Amino acid sequence: MACCIxxxxxxxxxxxxxxPDLKVTLWSDSxxxxxxxxxxxxxxxFVANRVKEIRQxxxxxxxxxxxxxxxxVDLLSRGCSPRQxxxxxxxxxxxxxxxxxxxxxxxWLRASxx
Numbered sequence: 725m726a727c728c729i730x731x732x733x734x735x736x737x738x739x740x741x742x743x744p745d746l747k748v749t750l751w752s753d754s755x756x757x758x759x760x761x762x763x764x765x766x767x768x769x770f771v772a773n774r775v776k777e778i779r780q781x782x783x784x785x786x787x788x789x790x791x792x793x794x795x796x797v798d799l800l801s802r803g804c805s806p807r808q809x810x811x812x813x814x815x816x817x818x819x820x821x822x823x824x825x826x827x828x829x830x831x832w833l834r835a836s837x838x
Contacts, residue, residue: 727757728774731781750782753792761787 730750738744752758760767760775762784767775792798799812 725774727752727754727761727787728778731778735781748782748786750787751790751795752787753790753795753798755789758787758789 727750730752734748734750738746738748760771761778796809796812799809804812
């Protein structure tokens with residue numbers, strides 16, 4: 725369900741910004757949910773409907789895995805303090821990904837100010 729909510733949120737933001745072609749990367753620490761999104765199977769009606777919606781709202785290849793101990797949302801849901809969040813490994817994970825999320829975000833910000 726979290727992946728479905730994330731897909732809805734991304735879709736809403738892209739529409740609000742009028743940027744439907746902006747490449748996004750969606751992250752999940754659930755290998756099961758990622759498998760459902762990327763594969764086809766005979767699942768329960770609930771799962772099948774969520775997966776169908778996710779696939780309609782996002783591109784399958786935009787979904788990536790993030791280890792649970794580096795998932796910022798997981799950290800926040802466990803009641804960590806702001807200091808614990810800043811000292812966690814999630815920022816290093818983002819910087820180290822081959823997608824260069826922070827670099828792309830910075831480039832987009834600079835371009836939007838021009």
